[in-house]
Amino acid sequence: MTSLALSTPASRDEGATGFVSAGGPTGHFGPAVPILCRRAAVVTGVAGFIGSHLAESLLALGWSVLGVDRRAPASDRVAAVNLAELTGQPGFSLRLADLCHADLGPLVSRSEVVFHLAGLGGVRGSWGPRFADYLACNVLATHRLLAACEAAGIPRVVVASSSSVYGENPGRPSRELDSTRPASPYGVSKLAAERLSLAYAARPGTDLSVVALRYFSVYGPRQRADLVLDRLLRAVLTGVPVQLLGDGSQRRQFTYVGDAVAATVAAALSAPGAEVINVAGPRSVSLRRVISVVEQVTGRRMPLVHGRGGAGEVHSTEADLTHARATLGYAPAIELDEGIGRQWAWTTSDAARLRAYPLGVS
Numbered sequence: 001m002t003s004l005a006l007s008t009p010a011s012r013d014e015g016a017t018g019f020v021s022a023g024g025p026t027g028h029f030g031p032a033v034p035i036l037c038r039r040a041a042v043v044t045g046v047a048g049f050i051g052s053h054l055a056e057s058l059l060a061l062g063w064s065v066l067g068v069d070r071r072a073p074a075s076d077r078v079a080a081v082n083l084a085e086l087t088g089q090p091g092f093s094l095r096l097a098d099l100c101h102a103d104l105g106p107l108v109s110r111s112e113v114v115f116h117l118a119g120l121g122g123v124r125g126s127w128g129p130r131f132a133d134y135l136a137c138n139v140l141a142t143h144r145l146l147a148a149c150e151a152a153g154i155p156r157v158v159v160a161s162s163s164s165v166y167g168e169n170p171g172r173p174s175r176e177l178d179s180t181r182p183a184s185p186y187g188v189s190k191l192a193a194e195r196l197s198l199a200y201a202a203r204p205g206t207d208l209s210v211v212a213l214r215y216f217s218v219y220g221p222r223q224r225a226d227l228v229l230d231r232l233l234r235a236v237l238t239g240v241p242v243q244l245l246g247d248g249s250q251r252r253q254f255t256y257v258g259d260a261v262a263a264t265v266a267a268a269l270s271a272p273g274a275e276v277i278n279v280a281g282p283r284s285v286s287l288r289r290v291i292s293v294v295e296q297v298t299g300r301r302m303p304l305v306h307g308r309g310g311a312g313e314v315h316s317t318e319a320d321l322t323h324a325r326a327t328l329g330y331a332p333a334i335e336l337d338e339g340i341g342r343q344w345a346w347t348t349s350d351a352a353r354l355r356a357y358p359l360g361v362s
């Protein structure tokens with residue numbers, strides 16, 4: 001049995017030739033974004049959940065992508081599954097590097113946009129001695145990357161931030177100018193990374209502009225195995241009970257990964273400046289509601305046992321999307337039942353089975 005909390009725990013050629021939807025292997029068709037042929041991007045965290053979906057969409061839009069991650073597909077089955085669609089595609093190359101130590105100048109020097117998705121997620125794991133890893137991967141690595149981008153004259157960095165920077169919801173949708181009171185060491189590390197990015201963008205004489213995206217509970221195929229929907233769907237699939245921490249009244253504004261990717265691509269193309277922008281799904285829902293949608297979509301009962309709430313987990317998150325709409329033209333397209341249906345299809349696929357076993361074992 002596992003326990004379940006609502007942990008919330010990315011060749012320089014000519015430019016625009018038209019507008020297309022941000023479709024591609026994610027199976028998502030979001031708001032129209034300009035197609036910028038053969039623009040060069042770096043995606044850090046490319047072997048991760050969101051970073052791999054982002055790289056797939058960028059390639060489908062005609063960008064070239066240099067993916068950076070410290071997890072090697074040859075030795076890490078999650079990385080192997082996440083990178084399977086990317087490996088061998090024209091325009092994609094992978095560089096194995098730890099952002100805390102590698103020489104980052106040569107990695108970013110040929111790109112027009114750096115999407116910084118690398119980081120250490122998970123609220124509960126950030127308490128205790130592992131906080132040093134969170135500081136290194138979320139704060140120090142971001143600082144090193146920003147310094148390399150500034151030195152190389154990169155005009156735009158898009159940074160993955162998190163709804164965790166807000167802390168407890170104030171009883172109305174959170175807005176970007178609200179005060180931030182993260183309730184976990186993870187949230188503190190993401191806020192530090194966000195503030196570092198804005199500080200770099202505000203330096204006198206810099207060419208660097210930054211968009212920090214506060215993702216709200218992203219889900220979909222290949223979701224991290226520590227996150228709530230993957231755990232619920234695996235419990236339904238295997239019949240092994242999942243422990244529900246709290247009474248199920250906790251609320252989250254779940255965001256389908258294709259919507260998160262569409263917002264992330266749009267952030268690369270928005271007007272220069274320093275921005276913080278919420279990225280969330282259509283509405284905030286209770287965990288009880290999510291469980292009922294999972295049961296409807298899968299046609300199976302959820303095996304559950306009850307436990308007490310997890311440290312650092314806020315009760316509710318809810319996003320005000322006014323700024324995202326105005327700045328990025330963003331509107332979430334995927335409703336929860338459709339997104340869960342897609343994730344369930346993936347959970348029952350060969351790729352998901354492969355992720356559950358060591359490399360070399362079928």
Ligand SMILES: NC(=O)c1ccc[n+]([C@@H]2O[C@H](COP(=O)([O-])OP(=O)(O)OC[C@H]3O[C@@H](n4cnc5c(N)ncnc54)[C@H](O)[C@@H]3O)[C@@H](O)[C@H]2O)c1
Pocket residue numbers: 008009010044045046047048049050051068069070071097098099100116117118119120121136137141160161162163190214215216217218219224
């Ligand atoms: N998934 C969500 O719901 C969610 C919500 C809010 C914010 N975020 C943020 O979005 C980003 C991506 O999240 P995800 O769910 O895809 O996570 P993930 O764990 O699937 O991917 C992160 C990737 O970053 C890589 N990485 C970490 N530290 C590194 C380092 N020092 N050098 C090189 N690579 C490193 C990891 O190996 C991993 O492949 C993270 O920054 C996370 O904090 C995610």
